[in-house]
Structures are given as C-alpha cells and as structure tokens.
Amino acid sequence: MCQTTRSRVRFLLATITALATVGYGAAVCAADARPGAVVARPRAGVVRPRAGVARPRAGVAAVVRPGAGVAGASALTVGTGTVGPAIPAGFVGLSIEIPAIESYAGQDPQAVNPVLEQLIRNLAPGQSPVLRIGGDSTDWTWYPVPHMARPPWVRYTLTQRWLQVTRALVQAVDGRVIFGVNLEADSPRVADAEANALIGGLGRQSIDALEIGNEPELYPSFSWYRTRTGGAVTGRPRGYDFTDFTHDFSNIARGLPQIALAGPAVGSPTWIKPLRRFLAAEPRVGVVTLHRYPLKHCVSTAHVTDAQLLSETSSIGLADSVARYAAIAHADGHALRIDEMNSIACGGERGVSNTFASSLWSLDALFAMASVGVDGVNIHTVPNSINELFTFKRVNGGWQGNVHPDYYGLLMFAQAAPAGSRLLNLSGTTRGAFRAWATLAPDGHIRVVLINTSTSQARLVTVRAPSAAGSGALERLTAPALTATSGVSFGGQSFGSETSTGTLAGVAQPTSIVPVAGEYNVRIPAASAALLTLSG
Numbered sequence: 001m002c003q004t005t006r007s008r009v010r011f012l013l014a015t016i017t018a019l020a021t022v023g024y025g026a027a028v029c030a031a032d033a034r035p036g037a038v039v040a041r042p043r044a045g046v047v048r049p050r051a052g053v054a055r056p057r058a059g060v061a062a063v064v065r066p067g068a069g070v071a072g073a074s075a076l077t078v079g080t081g082t083v084g085p086a087i088p089a090g091f092v093g094l095s096i097e098i099p100a101i102e103s104y105a106g107q108d109p110q111a112v113n114p115v116l117e118q119l120i121r122n123l124a125p126g127q128s129p130v131l132r133i134g135g136d137s138t139d140w141t142w143y144p145v146p147h148m149a150r151p152p153w154v155r156y157t158l159t160q161r162w163l164q165v166t167r168a169l170v171q172a173v174d175g176r177v178i179f180g181v182n183l184e185a186d187s188p189r190v191a192d193a194e195a196n197a198l199i200g201g202l203g204r205q206s207i208d209a210l211e212i213g214n215e216p217e218l219y220p221s222f223s224w225y226r227t228r229t230g231g232a233v234t235g236r237p238r239g240y241d242f243t244d245f246t247h248d249f250s251n252i253a254r255g256l257p258q259i260a261l262a263g264p265a266v267g268s269p270t271w272i273k274p275l276r277r278f279l280a281a282e283p284r285v286g287v288v289t290l291h292r293y294p295l296k297h298c299v300s301t302a303h304v305t306d307a308q309l310l311s312e313t314s315s316i317g318l319a320d321s322v323a324r325y326a327a328i329a330h331a332d333g334h335a336l337r338i339d340e341m342n343s344i345a346c347g348g349e350r351g352v353s354n355t356f357a358s359s360l361w362s363l364d365a366l367f368a369m370a371s372v373g374v375d376g377v378n379i380h381t382v383p384n385s386i387n388e389l390f391t392f393k394r395v396n397g398g399w400q401g402n403v404h405p406d407y408y409g410l411l412m413f414a415q416a417a418p419a420g421s422r423l424l425n426l427s428g429t430t431r432g433a434f435r436a437w438a439t440l441a442p443d444g445h446i447r448v449v450l451i452n453t454s455t456s457q458a459r460l461v462t463v464r465a466p467s468a469a470g471s472g473a474l475e476r477l478t479a480p481a482l483t484a485t486s487g488v489s490f491g492g493q494s495f496g497s498e499t500s501t502g503t504l505a506g507v508a509q510p511t512s513i514v515p516v517a518g519e520y521n522v523r524i525p526a527a528s529a530a531l532l533t534l535s536g
Helices: 003-017 100-105 114-122 136-140 160-172 188-202 242-254 275-281 316-331 356-371 405-416
Strands: 073-083 092-096 130-133 176-181 207-212 223-226 232-234 261-266 285-292 335-341 376-381 390-395 398-403 422-429 434-440 446-452 459-464 469-478 511-513 519-524 528-535
Touching: 073 434, 073 446, 092 100, 092 335, 092 405, 100 160, 114 160, 114 390, 114 398, 114 405, 130 335, 130 376, 136 176, 160 176, 160 188, 176 188, 188 207, 188 242, 207 242, 207 285, 242 261, 242 275, 261 275, 261 335, 275 285, 275 316, 285 316, 316 335, 316 356, 356 376, 356 405, 356 422, 356 434, 356 446, 356 469, 356 528, 405 446, 405 469, 405 528, 434 459, 446 459, 446 519, 511 519, 519 528
Parallel strands: 073 459, 092 130, 092 376, 130 176, 176 207, 207 261, 261 285, 285 335, 335 376
Antiparallel strands: 073 422, 223 232, 390 398, 422 434, 434 446, 446 528, 459 519, 469 511, 469 528
C-alpha cells in the first residue's frame, strides 16, 4: 500500500472511531469585585499583548489562531526527548489574602474547614502544597507592637486566633507558607513584630520564606489609607523607583529574624527588569516572586472577552514574559514562583473570569509557565471577588463548598503533571484554536493534554506516541457552554453545586482508546479539553 493510500485509510479509520462530541465548553467571568473583596488596587502584573503569532516551542504544539471553516484532523507526535527540569513538588498552590484565611478556613483552630483542606490537597497530591498568604492585605496588616499606637493604615490585625487557625490549616495539609510582611509602613519594628509572631505561631519549619511587601511599584500611585478628613495618603512619594525600593527592602530585611526571604513581589515589566541587580543586593532572598495577570478590568468602561482570555497571548505570551527572569533566578541559584496569578486583574470580569473559559485558560497557562522554567504558580483567590476559586458556607454545623470553573483547570493540570514529571517534545500540525502538551511521569506514564478553545468547531486529533503501548485512557474536561458558571465535569465527575468533602463525586468515566495502526484517535469537542494517559 503506498504512503498516500495509507494516510487516507488512517484518516478514514480515525473518523470512524472518533468519539461522539461531549458537551460544549463553558466559562464564567467576573467584572467588578463584590462588596467586601480585598481588591483595592489595579494589579501590576498584567501582560501586554504581543504582535504576531508565537513561535512553536518545545513542549507545546504549534499554535494557530482560529480560522473560518470546519476544523480538520491534527496529527501530533509525542517525542522521547524531555524539555527543561522536572516539575517541582508543590508546583500549583493558592495565594490567599491574610484576612481571607478565617473567611475560608473558619475561626476555630480545632475545626478548620475540611472542604478547603481537601481542595488544597487536590492540587498537590502526595506533596507539600505551597500557600502564599498575602496580597494587598500585606501592607494593611500588623501585629500589635508594644508601646506603639495602632497606625492609621491598619485594616487588619493579626491575632492569636488567626495564628492558631492558620497553623492548624497548614499542618492539616502538610503545607509550606510564603507570608507577606509589611513594607509600605517602612517600619522595621512593625515588620519584625509581624515576622516573630508568625514564626512563633506557625513554627519556623512551616515557613518557606517571608515576602517583604506587595507590588511596591504601586505605592506612589494608589491610596494606602485615608485621613480622618478623607484625604488620600500614598505609601511613597511620586518618583519612588526600584532603587528606592531596594533600599527599603534592605532596611526591613536587616531587622527580620534569620529566615529565607522572598521578593521582589512585583508585576510591572519595568520593575521586573532589574531582577539581576535586586538579587545581587539581597543575598537573603531564597525565592524570587513575581505577579502576572494576562488581562485587567480595573475600570468599568474597559471590558475583557473570553476570546482575549483564550488567545495564546494570555497563556504562552504570559509565560514568555517571565522566561528570561526564570533563567536569571536559576543562574543565581534561586527558585522562581509566580506567587500571584489569575486570569483578570482587579477582581476579574463577570462573564469571563467566573466561567468555563477560565478553566481552559488556567490549564494552558500552567503548562506554559512550566515550559519556561517557572518553579511554581499560586493562583490568587479573594472572597467575594468574581475570580475566586470557591466559596464556603456553614450548614448544620458542617461546611459546604461551591467550586468554581477555574479550579477544574488547576485540578486537571495537577493530574496531568504530577511532581517529577518532565515535559515532552511535541511535533505536528494544528489548525484553529488548538493547544497540546505532553508529560512523562516518574512512573513511566505519558500524559497528553489536548485543549480546544474554539467555540464552534470540534477537532479530530491523531496522537502518535512511539514509546507508548496498549490502550489509552481518555478523561474529558467539559461544561454546558464556554460561558457556563456551573455544570463542569472532569472525567465524568464533578464537585456539583455543593461539596461537603472537596473530592469529585460520581463515577469516573475514562474512555478506552485503542490505537489504530499505532495512532490514538481522539475527537475534542468545541470549548473543551481532554487528558489522554498512556503506558510507557
């Protein structure tokens, strides 16, 4: 049989054996933070759109922007060569504002919210999850200092109860903490009191690093607090720059206990550029932390669409914006975490951030970050904001959680890229809004993630994996629509409208994919993703 005939037969077999379309992608977004959210400042870490189409890269199939017509078949070959370092344990974590600990975990250290605990464990199965505690509230929080009056900028006071609840939560999940220490007050006494209270309350062994300040590039631009007469007070004067920040960072660092530090906790591209100089000046920094958001909704007249969120600029472009800095950090012996990230800055946009679109975005964006050498990502969740990951309530003395679509993307990544996995080279052609990633796990399993961001076209994908053997198991990530805020399922399971366990409910429904002439044929419905697991 000639090669042309073979190709036609294979395509026919692929079409015949293609799976029926399952669901339609769904997404929920968010516009303005609801009352009580701690989202006061426009976030600094927003990526600017890049011109042109991103180059094909190791670990991800070439990305082509959506076009007209019916989607054809895509052929992917999973290579045997690995890309970059192994994915570290605790790669996916949460970023939680300081006051939100009690909002999510409760106020009783003897009865911490078990649903929250499980949702944290899900993202780092068998690992020690990394929790970043901080954000805007970093510079609004203090621990009372003896003989010092409560400053006017204080919005939240650390208490023994807060310390006990946080310790109980961290111990329950066997977690490690990056904790934000106040820089905007420019007071070594305030920072030292806070750090010592934290070390004493949580235990030194639970603290990965103390992160000094939060997005200092915004200190001269946005109100830190208001006077009794209503006047706005900024944390730093106009003209405050990175050199001034480095001086302030050093001043606070000198007074802190001997423990690893994290920073610079910036998101502005201008302030990220001097990273090498910052590391040379701050030898105690153990973890480099940056903040990134692909899009922003900081004024009511500016709106973001799901098409923008699902463009490759918002995932691969976002990762490309930090690739250089990951290399700089590693060359200096430091890990780099994006310890604050979400889809849309300033609390999100309703109809995008809170929809299934955010799930597909988070899945793609996490792989993109891993592909450029980032050592971990913390997804920022704020109670009562549009882009929070979950909500909780007490019912008859117990806890009930509502898991939002974005979380499902994090969960799929955690299962597709277990600790120690290596990204594999992918080659092949794609058409339309299609992305693909592949990993090799320490146990030899190969996992291929297929993401179809088109809202109207299904895609037939042929996967060749020369090192795989036997049938594959396919699990789908679907929702009723791209704009759906509920009804998301992964592998046929879901958290439902409420969960009292934090685990997926229902019977897992993986589909067995039998290779045809060494090829695994998969149909990916519009606005959905799939995880194909193969034995190596």
